[in-house]
Amino acid sequence: MYLLPVPKESSVKNQTYVIDYNHRIVVNPANTRKVNHYARLLKEGLEESLGYSLQIIRGARLANCIYLTINEKLRTEEYTLTVSNKGIEIQGGDDRGILHGVQTLRQVVAQKGATIPQLKIQDYPTIPNRGFYHDVTRGRIPTLSYLKSFVDKLSYYKINQLQLYVEHSFLFQEFSEMWRDDTPLTAEEIMELDEYCANLNIELVPSLSTFGHLFKLLDSKTYKHLCELDNYNPEDFSFIDRMRHHTIDVSNRDSILLIKKMIDEFLPLFSSDQFNICADETFDLGKGKSKSLADKVGVKNMYVDYVKELCEYLIEKGKRPMFWGDIICGFPELVKKLPEQVICLNWGYAPEQREYETEVLHKAGATQYLCPGVGGWNKLINLMNSSYKNITLMS
Known part of the structure; x- marks a missing residue:
C-alpha cells in the first residue's frame, strides 16, 4: 500500500x-x-x-x-x-x-x-508551504473544468498552494491585442477557481509576468515601443526568440505604469495575500533602449530598482511579493535593497542541482522558497527521471 x-x-x-x-x-x-x-x-x-x-x-x-x-x-x-x-x-x-x-x-x-x-x-506536514507551479501560457490554455480537476489532484496529495503562470493567458480588458488569438481565462473563471481552491485549503497565488517573457504584450502594435530591443523581426520568429527577447524597457516610465495597470486588474480576483511578479530571465536588460541607463547605474541596479518598485506597490496593497531568484543570485548583496517581506523563489531543474544559489541567497538574508521542477524546455516529453533527482535534492 x-x-x-x-x-x-x-x-x-x-x-x-x-x-x-x-x-x-x-x-x-x-x-x-x-x-x-x-x-x-x-x-x-x-x-x-x-x-x-x-x-x-x-x-x-x-x-x-x-x-x-x-x-x-x-x-x-x-x-x-x-x-x-x-x-x-x-x-x-x-x-x-x-x-x-x-x-x-x-x-x-x-x-x-x-x-x-x-x-x-x-x-502532519514537515513543510508548511507545499506548492505547485503550473504553466498555463506556453501551450494550450487549460479550461476551468480541467483546472478544477487538477486542484482535486493537488488536494489528494496534500498540496496547499497553486500558482498559474500567466503572460497573455488572462483576458485583460484593454489588452485584446495580447490575447485575441487565444482562449484566455476570464476574471469570472479565476474567481471561481480561487473559491474552489479555498474550499480545499489551497491558496491560489497570482503569478504574472511583469519584466521578461512578455512576447505577446511587447509584440503588439500598441506596446511594441516598450520592448527593450527595437530590432525584432517577426519573420525571424522562433520559440527560442519568444522566450528570450521580450524584456520590458525599464528606462521608459510608461513601462512600469503599464505593468501596474495590469496588476490592478489581476490582483483583486484572488483571496491570497501573496503575489508573484516573476521577473525571471531578463536576458536583454540594458542591451537596447535602456543601455544608456545601464551605462550610468549598472544593469544590476536597474533590475533591483524595478523589482523594488513593484514589490513596494504590492505591499501598499496589502500583498506579500514574490519573485524568481535566478537573476538576483548573480548579485545577492542587493537583496538588502528589497523590502524584507519579499520572498525569493529559488528555482532549478537540473538533475544534479547545485546548492550555490540557495547558499548565497541565504547568506544575503533572503527569505526563500526552494522550487524544484520538471524540465520540459525545448523537449517533446518532460524529463521525468531528471525531475526525481532534482526534487529529491532540493527538498
Whole structure:
C-alpha cells in the first residue's frame, strides 16, 4: 500500500475492516461547516472506488461509521486515521487536518477496496508551504473544468498552494491585442477557481509576468515601443526568440505604469495575500533602449530598482511579493535593497542541482522558497527521471 506523502507514523494490523453500504459518514456537530464539504468529498471518493454511496449525517459517533472530528490536542494540519473493529475515525487538529485524513482514507480505499486493513496513521506536514507551479501560457490554455480537476489532484496529495503562470493567458480588458488569438481565462473563471481552491485549503497565488517573457504584450502594435530591443523581426520568429527577447524597457516610465495597470486588474480576483511578479530571465536588460541607463547605474541596479518598485506597490496593497531568484543570485548583496517581506523563489531543474544559489541567497538574508521542477524546455516529453533527482535534492 502506497500513501503519498508517506505518513510520519503508521502501523498496520493483519485484521481487516469492511466498509459496507450501511455505513454512514458522521460529522461531529462541533465541527465547522467546512467539514461538511470534506465529508462530501469522502463520499464521492468512496463511491468512485466502491460503487455505492454512503449517507452523511451530523451527530454522535455510531457503530460502524466513518467519524470526522476535531482533536484540539493535535497540532495544526495534523491528523490521525484509525481503522479498528469498531469503525473508522479521523481526527484533525483543525479543519485542514481532517481534510488530510480524508484524503489518506481515500488513498487507502482506492488501493484496497471495501476491505481495508485495520491501522493507525498519524501524520502532519514537515513543510508548511507545499506548492505547485503550473504553466498555463506556453501551450494550450487549460479550461476551468480541467483546472478544477487538477486542484482535486493537488488536494489528494496534500498540496496547499497553486500558482498559474500567466503572460497573455488572462483576458485583460484593454489588452485584446495580447490575447485575441487565444482562449484566455476570464476574471469570472479565476474567481471561481480561487473559491474552489479555498474550499480545499489551497491558496491560489497570482503569478504574472511583469519584466521578461512578455512576447505577446511587447509584440503588439500598441506596446511594441516598450520592448527593450527595437530590432525584432517577426519573420525571424522562433520559440527560442519568444522566450528570450521580450524584456520590458525599464528606462521608459510608461513601462512600469503599464505593468501596474495590469496588476490592478489581476490582483483583486484572488483571496491570497501573496503575489508573484516573476521577473525571471531578463536576458536583454540594458542591451537596447535602456543601455544608456545601464551605462550610468549598472544593469544590476536597474533590475533591483524595478523589482523594488513593484514589490513596494504590492505591499501598499496589502500583498506579500514574490519573485524568481535566478537573476538576483548573480548579485545577492542587493537583496538588502528589497523590502524584507519579499520572498525569493529559488528555482532549478537540473538533475544534479547545485546548492550555490540557495547558499548565497541565504547568506544575503533572503527569505526563500526552494522550487524544484520538471524540465520540459525545448523537449517533446518532460524529463521525468531528471525531475526525481532534482526534487529529491532540493527538498
